[in-house]
Amino acid sequence: MLQLMINDQAIALSQQAADTMLLNFLREQRSLVGTKEGCASGDCGACTVVMVSKTAQGKLSYQQINSCITPLHSLHGKQIITVEYLKQGQQLHPVQQAVVDKHGSQCGFCTPGFVMSLYALSRQEQQPEHPEDYLAGNLCRCTGYGPLIEAAQQVAAAPATNDHIQQNEDTVKHWMGKCEPLNSVNYWQPSNRQELAEIRQQHPDAKWIGGGTDLALEVTQLHQRIPKIIDLTALPELSKIERLDGGWRIGAAVPLSDVHAFMQQHYPTTDEIFARLGSITIRHRATLGGSLGNASPIGDIAPLLISLNGKIELDDGYSTELYAPEDYITGYRETRLKPEQWISAIHLPDLDPDIQHQIYKVSKRYEDDIATVVLAVALKYDSNKLVSHCVISAGGVAAKSVRLTELENCLLGETFTPKKLKQLQALVPQFIKPIDDVRASAAYRVMLVQNLLKRFYLYCHQLPTRLAAHA
């Protein structure tokens, strides 16, 4: 059985296709039409609902997700809150009232999604410094966002406490405690490696899924079917971040929002790249494993891992292997992953405090956009001010994320002078051959790599060059 709680109703389902998305289920099978389809690709946020899960501490966490690209089965054992649940009788919920008071709705189509992101904001124990960041996964074409920023500020200043949803938490926790493991046809959510390996053996045609934010597009954008899905999120070793000797092991199925919080603390130079990876709504579902499993040439994760000397852990249920990302990715959306293997974790060594590390992303739009170019540099000087360690990696400049060893060699054992920078920049066109595409021209990409090297140089010499994201 697939068990869900939709608002305050616990339901058990047995006859759902593996590729049924939550949005279609809500609208077509539950007549909950307040949640809208704007793009069916997780870009616009009109479909936003709040997912309630139990944390390791036994509390409930409230996170907004894109219902359009969330497979129904992946929500087994969770509560989903839709816009219909907020209003009590004739009384609007305070987050709804805030939108009305600030004139935050015009055509009203994006509005339920904004309301749900505001609701998620209102349920955070610690209010963020910039509450409007909670709305970064919601597009509005009418208001220009001013009134919605004010609504977010109002909600953050007076979060909803003790509303009817919170009052119902004990019931929800009790229900969650009683949920059996998922037992469904053609959608598996195994909780140990051996079981997973067996399922894989029986169903070599099934697709792996983490959060599904990329996989679901095959259904919602390409109009294809995915008959069988194996969900990796119930494996404990894929869902935790652990300390290893001299580094960390990050489970491949940990949602990126949790990875982001961890990285902010332990690898602060990566903060911006995670803050701009998809939207906050996407990051509540997307995973490192998913990003690497698809080996997108423009993924931000692979260049990041290369620059941090990270390793990718693959598992087949019996033994694990570790690969450097540049070895793991073999070509355009091609990897060393064998059919019986899954990505189980990322290993990151502790960052040497003497290493200067920076990662830059340039995209057409600052928030929630695919990178035109990502460039990461890690560099260390020895006592003679000569470069003793250098990793330069890039995304968006080839069919796969690359490590630019020729550029590294140009720097190793040398001093990083303006002349050296010029030399480095001159080498760039020889070693990267990007293409023209919808995002940018090849010429722009080459210039970006050259200029981002300069930005790194200026950074190393304490010359600020960045536009401030928030004033």
Add this chain to the structure above:
Amino acid sequence: MRKLTTQQLHQVDVSEIVGQSVPHESAAKQVAGEAVFVDDQNLPAGCLHAAVVTSQIAKGCVSEQQLDALHDNPDVVAVIRYDDIPGHQDIGPIFPGDPLLSEQEIRYHQQPIALVLCHSHQRAWQVAAQASQDVVQYQSQVEPILNAAQAKQASNPTPFVRPAHRMGKAVSQDTLKQSELVLSGEQHIGGQEHFYLEGQVSLAMPSEDGILLYTSSQHPSEVQKLIAEVLNIAFHRVTVDMRRMGGGFGGKETQAAQWACLASLAAWQTGKPVKIRLPRSVDMAVTGKRHPFYNRYQLGVSRDGVIESAKLEVNGLCGHSPDLSDAIVDRAMFHSDNAYSLSQAEVVGNRLKTDTVSHTAFRGFGGPQGMMLIEQAMQDIAIATGQDPLDVRYKNLYHAGNATTHYGMPVEQHQDMCNLLKQLEQNADYRKRRQQINQWNHSNPTIKKGLALSPVKFGISFTAKHLNQAGALINVYTDGSVQLNHGGTEMGQGLHTKVQQIVAQTLGIPFDYVLIKSTRTDKVPNTSPTAASSGSDLNGMAAHLAAADIKQRLLDFAQSHYQVSEEQIQFENGQVTLGENTISWGELVQQAYMHRVPLSATGFYKTPKIWYNREQAEGRPFYYFSLGAACSEVSIDTLTGEMSLDRVDILHDVGASLNPAIDIGQIEGAFIQGVGWLTTEELVWNEQGRLLSQSPANYKIPTIGDYPKQMNISLFDQMNPEHSIYRSKAVGEPPFMLAISAWCAIYDAVASISQHQLAPQLDAPATGERILMACQRQFDFLEAQDA
């Protein structure tokens, strides 16, 4: 930081409803998920779902015989093709050229070829997507024409979708050369995807009369007409019902009709209700967009920067058919002066035919593209004459003695335009910030700042005169509640809220006594599209006249029934004062009913004063001009071309505001939408004519993070001198063009690299790539200078 100045100086009485910031009439429903859009309606029993099979080539022929094979698919209920259309096969709104389904010839990528009907939306689109790829056979002919240069090639036999048009007398090179300076410039301006959040959708129900159609359209009457023509039945057998759109922006003026006609055709053929809803990527690929333009200017300019003669050319890339392009390019021509006197001017407008979707209405309707040309010229003149661009703008503003446009219309509010600019210059602290920015740029080699203050003067009225009419229907029921229908459509702009305020005010009853119903062709017939910013001007006045009619009947009745004089009667807040006595509105209505007073009325309005002789290119096409100005400050990163919008100050003229909150919402939303058009929103077609930017993953409208770091919006305190509804002004489109100030600020930041010696070539949208390339030309210029 957002600061709004909503205080209206001519303060309205608190008992008045007009002028109050009443929330949107649907706001409480919208936030609760209770506002019903077409796709949210309960599905009627037996409803079929339609999907379109679309062409995978941009130019050539298809052979669709193979589609017969789809009948073998048990999930397919029916396949509908060109031959199944009983009536008109062309749904061109003004001129022919838009086939409902392709007969054989393919004119653009993803042109609809056939309709597939299944029992579910998902299944229909799966079948259609697969059939488009694998079943239909294509024969590509020639490389598609996609840009102005290709269209204008001498070898192209059909360069235009409509003939060229000229305003003003020809200006010769000799005339230009009489000035001290002759400047020339050009610009490519990208189009824009509407990205209404609710995609195109229609639900057709067969009935004993004909068809009842629910749609998301700005133009229900045209949808009604086209359905009737496609089905070859009388107009009265088709009823179109339109409650609300999830955004329109012009993208549902003509572009909603095709899906409405297809759903109706399918319902007609099968006898079942049929719904069609376009998935986002299909919607983006198959519907028309804002026209891309290629513009050129040659100006004769005095040494101190005053335009003495002008030769302007605007070229709209129209796509494969005329659609509304004739009027759109005309509007670009009408606005190529913006707020400036061009003196002796010649403006030529070309309607270039390209092998893409047919481009269409989008907020501003060509006006923004025309205005961009003269605003670039202002920046260029400033560089050529070594002045601050704001001073160049002041020198060229329409002024006494020089206040007639190139199409012969007097600019009566020229002094207000100048006052508005001066007020904004002060509010925004322009001169001081100009100094600070100069200092910043002097000491910062990488991050450069730019500042620009630019005006907007936008003509209000449909340039097709007959469209400037509107109707309304008011029914008063015996409990005193009032139902209102008018010809305008609600797409989020707050039209219904404003009209509701107007009717409540006119009848002297509380706002919530009035209920606005969906826009229906069987309630108010022969309506104009809700477009050209005209919604509240036209429909507000029609509804006011209907309400005034009923009020007069009640006044007449009350005088005779209660034996009081007209001066002793007052309608206010649901109470009617009759000399010494007061009764409720409801009681008066009941008494009137009992005495057989009719409680239903229609209202009709047509805009006065307007006329235009297109042959002479002369007249007064606009009832009045809406005015405004914006001052934008940006920072750019000269290493990457990244840009941030640091501060925006807006002063905008809405006359006496009907609803300041709604008006400011329009101003702010239009401004950000305009910034998207000019910065991150880039339409990209490949050489085969396929739109690559067909999803929000690769077409980037502004997000909340793109909101300016500081935003100050104020309303200009001036009533409309014309007798518009409660002396308000139209607001839908004009503020869109305030965003041109942001583009000018980017231009200014780029030019600062060469200390404003070299005029940047900065095509729109000014993406990071274009900004960086423009910066690079500045660096190269400096290097050449050093050498």
